[in-house]
Amino acid sequence: MVVQLAAAIVLGGRNLSEAEALQAHHQHLFGPAVPDSTTGRTLAAFDTAVVNGIARTRARVRRHVWSLLNLRPGVSPG
Numbered sequence: 001m002v003v004q005l006a007a008a009i010v011l012g013g014r015n016l017s018e019a020e021a022l023q024a025h026h027q028h029l030f031g032p033a034v035p036d037s038t039t040g041r042t043l044a045a046f047d048t049a050v051v052n053g054i055a056r057t058r059a060r061v062r063r064h065v066w067s068l069l070n071l072r073p074g075v076s077p078g
Helices: 002-010 016-025 036-045 048-071
Strands: none
Touching: 002 016, 016 036
């Protein structure tokens, strides 16, 4: 569920309904879409350690992507 949600966010999903729609559209890659209600319940059940781990990982990935973008000549991110 977390991997599917992350992929949906990368594809442009801005909320759980859009994430579910994107997962359904790309189900040939990910399998059946996880309903937004299931995603919401799963995210709500995460404890502080999991949420903090996701935040750290997200920050690390963002730093890496920004560093790659900064290496490209003529690209001005943002």
